[in-house]
Amino acid sequence: MKLSADLQAFEARIGHTFQRPELLLRAVTHSSVSSPTRKDNQRLEFLGDRVLGLVMAQALLSKDKGASEGQLAPRFNALVRKETCADVARQIGLGEVLKLGRSEMVSGGRRKQALLGDAMEAVIAAVYLDGGLEAARDLILTHWGKRVDKVETDARDAKTSLQEWAQARGQQPPTYSEVARSGPDHAPVFTIAVTLESGESAQATAGAKRQAEQSAAKALLARLAPEKD
Structure with a gap:
């Protein structure tokens, strides 16, 4: 063929x-x-x-x-x-x-x-x-x-890394919330916010909630990097 x-x-x-x-x-x-x-x-x-x-x-x-x-x-x-x-x-x-x-x-x-x-x-x-x-x-x-x-x-899962970071400092696990949803029902776009007990937060947008959560966690980890060092 x-x-x-x-x-x-x-x-x-x-x-x-x-x-x-x-x-x-x-x-x-x-x-x-x-x-x-x-x-x-x-x-x-x-x-x-x-x-x-x-x-x-x-x-x-x-x-x-x-x-x-x-x-x-x-x-x-x-x-x-x-x-x-x-x-x-x-x-x-x-x-x-x-x-x-x-x-x-x-x-x-x-x-x-x-x-x-x-x-x-x-x-x-x-x-x-x-x-x-x-x-x-x-x-x-x-x-x-x-x-x-x-x-x-x-390789490390960003959400897991962020949770470990918070717990190492005596904080509760971070919370994730849906800030916005847009696009048609067959192709939604989610904006997710992650917030630490100490008040730091970050947001990310993606076509799947899990991906948006991971991206938000990664963004917050990057912001906290100087403190990690």
């Missing part, structure tokens, strides 16, 4: 030309548009998650040969979580080539974090099945890029 022009352009962006192009087509097919003759990407997603995990585990072990399991685990989790997969998906324009049903398109499916993260894992699996582990490793290490190099500083 011959891929459409947009999928051929996507091949160029990810750096892999498929010998079995039907694998790529399946990887970008969401369950909302699947049929008995058109398989979706859910099984590929399952496989891709495992391939990504193996490649990331090997990369982290090679990068820091003296790190303990306790040090490696949060770095690993930061690299393989859905948020990171979705970020990579946006970076390579995966949302633009997804095959979605009308309901998903109307509800902003091409921008949904969970959907993008799942599709990214499916693409990894498609490359693995088409070209083997080396091809999948090349894809992952190329497009995860500097994330592997800087993961040690980014």
